[in-house]
Amino acid sequence: MKNTQRRDLQLPYISDEEVFEEQKKARRLTQALNTADRADFDAIRRIVKELLGKSEDAFVNPPFYCDYGSHIEVGKNFFANYNCTILDVAKVTIGDNCQMAPNVAIYTAGHPVHPDTRNTAYEYGIEVTIGDNVWIGGNTVICPGVHIGSNTVIGAGSVVTKDIPDWVIAAGNPCRVIRKITEADRKFYFRDREFDEAGWKHAQELMSKNKPQT
Numbered sequence: 440m441k442n443t444q445r446r447d448l449q450l451p452y453i454s455d456e457e458v459f460e461e462q463k464k465a466r467r468l469t470q471a472l473n474t475a476d477r478a479d480f481d482a483i484r485r486i487v488k489e490l491l492g493k494s495e496d497a498f499v500n501p502p503f504y505c506d507y508g509s510h511i512e513v514g515k516n517f518f519a520n521y522n523c524t525i526l527d528v529a530k531v532t533i534g535d536n537c538q539m540a541p542n543v544a545i546y547t548a549g550h551p552v553h554p555d556t557r558n559t560a561y562e563y564g565i566e567v568t569i570g571d572n573v574w575i576g577g578n579t580v581i582c583p584g585v586h587i588g589s590n591t592v593i594g595a596g597s598v599v600t601k602d603i604p605d606w607v608i609a610a611g612n613p614c615r616v617i618r619k620i621t622e623a624d625r626k627f628y629f630r631d632r633e634f635d636e637a638g639w640k641h642a643q644e645l646m647s648k649n650k651p652q653t
Contacts, residue, residue: 443461449564464509465490496515499519500521500523501521510527511533513537516535528562529548529564529565534589540578542578547564585603586602587603589606596610
């Protein structure tokens with residue numbers, strides 16, 4: 440079995456010439472993205488669309504780094520802020536309306552723990568899945584194999600080593616659930632600060648428009 444096939448089956452594999460060849464497209468596209476005119480939003484969107492395996496109206500603030508790009512699938516309205524790194528050896532699947540603050544890193548790649556095994560040059564990739572409406576705080580690291588549920592917030596500086604459920608705020612190193620997100624959170628924009636009257640009225644209008652039709 441070829442190493443590219445082993446990689447895609449999430450088996451241990453070695454990065455050989457065929458693996459490196461598959462990475463060349465992403466390296467060229469990330470170079471184009473990271474050297475693009477930062478005010479040319481249309482050009483950035485075009486490069487991002489070509490780079491990612493699946494996207495719809497995604498926007499990434501460069502610089503951005505990944506191994507393949509084609510292994511990354513994002514839903515509608517994806518946004519990643521400056522200096523995002525996604526090591527997409529295995530598939531990274533991200534749902535609709537997800538936002539990532541600066542310096543978020545998603546790692547599907549890893550190496551054996553024992554030095555003798557690690558020195559064989561074998562490595563692996565284990566998929567990462569993130570649901571809909573997820574906000575990832577700045578300087579968060581998401582490790583191989585993690586699944587993050589929908590409507591969840593990951594606090595800044597977290598290291599996510601295990602699955603996180605839907606509808607929670609989670610943070611820390613290692614990342615742990617702090618509390619549930621409830622209806623009481625709807626009217627607050629930062630901690631105990633509520634929307635002002637005009638802002639809340641407009642927010643309600645936008646929420647009504649965004650509500651799925653039944």
